[in-house]
Amino acid sequence: MTSVLIVDDQHLIRTGVAAILRTSPDFSAVTEAADGEEAVAMATEHRPDVILMDIRLPGCSGIDAAERILALSLTPQPRIIILTTFDVDEYVYEALRVGASGFLLKHSSPERLLAAISLIASGDMLFDPSVTRRLIEAYVPRQCGPSPRTAAVLEQLTAREVEVLRLVGRGLTNDEIAVALVVSEATVKSHLHRAMTKLALRSRAQAVVLAYEAGLMGQVPRQTGQVEAVG
Known part of the structure; x- marks a missing residue:
């Protein structure tokens, strides 16, 4: 059974999503928050398995709230799906950067919403790898090697x-x-x-971002004595 926190400043959207979730036997509890500050407080109090987080919230944005919640190191660690009407690449990159586990548009069908939450709750991500690469390549400056900021980290x-x-x-x-x-x-x-423990990464999505920011995608594989077939 999965517990879910819905964060959206539009009452109609919030209650509509909550109604959909409450009709499914797969969810044990559904709570709601109307802004980023309330989301942080509710996440701390209720420890949800999954958080549906709107991006554009009054005061603290959804991206900032997600980053703050993940920094709390709650047990269990909530998995965050960015839920928005704005199909904008920058938001997807920012969601990846702070460690969100998925990105879903509000016009998705109820079936898609339920499937997405179940997928995220099981430990998977809701990002298509090809789309992820395109987005990060667009927002991370191209480099031929690790930047000074990340070189020490990679060591x-x-x-x-x-x-x-x-x-x-x-x-x-x-x-x-x-x-x-x-x-x-x-x-x-x-x-x-x-590697993720050493780099203090909370999700595979953050690992993808760091790989691009570090310039690893343009590097020749380092030899370790084993055969590689990476092309």
Whole structure:
């Protein structure tokens, strides 16, 4: 059973989404907040599994509220879906940057909404890898190597962790990375978990953003003595 917090300043939208969720047996609790500040307070009090967060909120924006909530390190950590009427690339990039797990337009069907929440609650992301790459390439300046800001950060990683991070940036799944590096999927998960822990990343989406910001997508794979088939 999944608990959900709905954050939207439009009462009609908020109550409409809540009504849809309350008709489904898959959700144990549905709470509501009308602005970013209230969202932070409600997330702290109710510890929802998933938060549907509008972007344009009075005072504290949805992006800022999402960042503040994720910084609280709540247990369990809520997974955030940015819910908006604005199909604007910049918002998707900002949602990725702060660690949101999905992006959904308000004109989506009720069936799509329910499926999206279930997907996010199970630990997946709601971003198409090809779209993610296009967005980040548009908003991150092209570099031929790591920027001074990220070079020191990358020095914390082993060669294999850097390789895994680069392939995550390309949009590959753990299984696809395992095939490319000729290792087990469990090994990939272990490398990725250690890399994200060292870099203080909260989501795979943030790992994708960092891979681009660090200039890894233009680098030649570092040799570690194992065969690679990444093309």
